[in-house]
Amino acid sequence: xxxxxxxxxxxxxxxxxxxxDLFESFESARGDARKKTLAEQICMELVIHxxxxxxxxxxxxxxxVVNRILDEARVEHDSAKVLIAEIESGEPGEEFFDAKIKVLxxxxxxxxxxxxxxxxxxxxxxxxxxxxxxxxxxxxEARKTELVESFKKNGLPTPKTVTLNAAxxx
Numbered sequence: 001x002x003x004x005x006x007x008x009x010x011x012x013x014x015x016x017x018x019x020x021d022l023f024e025s026f027e028s029a030r031g032d033a034r035k036k037t038l039a040e041q042i043c044m045e046l047v048i049h050x051x052x053x054x055x056x057x058x059x060x061x062x063x064x065v066v067n068r069i070l071d072e073a074r075v076e077h078d079s080a081k082v083l084i085a086e087i088e089s090g091e092p093g094e095e096f097f098d099a100k101i102k103v104l105x106x107x108x109x110x111x112x113x114x115x116x117x118x119x120x121x122x123x124x125x126x127x128x129x130x131x132x133x134x135x136x137x138x139x140x141e142a143r144k145t146e147l148v149e150s151f152k153k154n155g156l157p158t159p160k161t162v163t164l165n166a167a168x169x170x
Contacts, residue, residue, distance in 0.1 A: 007133035008057060009123045011140050015049045016112045023105040035092035039101060043084050044156050046108065048147045050077045052140045060136055061122065064129035069114070069122050076111045080104060088156065 006014070019042060026038040054077065058070055083104045090097050115122045127133065 006137045006141065008060075008131075008136035008140055009127060009133055011137050011144075012049070012053065012057065012123070013116065015045065016116070019045050019049070019108060020112075023101070023108070026101055026105075032092040035098075039087055039092065039097075040156070042101070042104070043088055044148075044151055046080060046084060046104075047156055048144055048151070050081065051147060052143050053077070056139050056143060057126075057136060060131055061126050061129075064131060065122060065125035066120075069120075069125065072114065073111070073122060076107065076114070080107050080111070083107070 022038055022042045022045065026035060026042065029035045029038055054074070058073065061070060083100050087097070087100050087104065090100070092098070118124060
């Protein structure tokens with residue numbers, strides 16, 4: 001499906017499925033080289049996904065969905081970024097490396113479940129609010145393409161967490 005035909009929610013859900021598949025592959029992976037490759041892919045996908053949500057999708061949802069849901073999503077992103085930074089600085093075979101991937105997987109499963117809940121989830125609320133999901137999808141896809149190219153050229157930056165406070169959240 002061409003990017004222009006994907007609405008924002010379809011694009012974000014496709015990202016969710018891709019990361020779920022990568023986590024499953026990691027669980028069955030043998031050998032440090034394969035685990036390293038998969039860990040790098042997982043981290044890149046999650047960093048890019050978090051960036052496009054935080055830069056484009058979440059701001060579009062401000063005032064349109066229950067603020068508590070956006071607040072929780074931002075905190076969940078920050079928690080994941082801490083583990084991503086630890087995974088990026090580690091190596092397969094090191095103490096807790098596999099455990100960090102497993103905990104990250106569980107955190108992401110929870111986050112995805114919250115976003116994708118049928119009626120009260122972030123995606124359902126965004127759709128019900130009448131957001132222009134096609135236009136958002138185009139913006140998300142363009143930014144994602146830009147980030148993938150940048151990361152391929154310059155490497156993945158260590159994800160930055162933000163200090164969340166009332167001023168940040170709004």
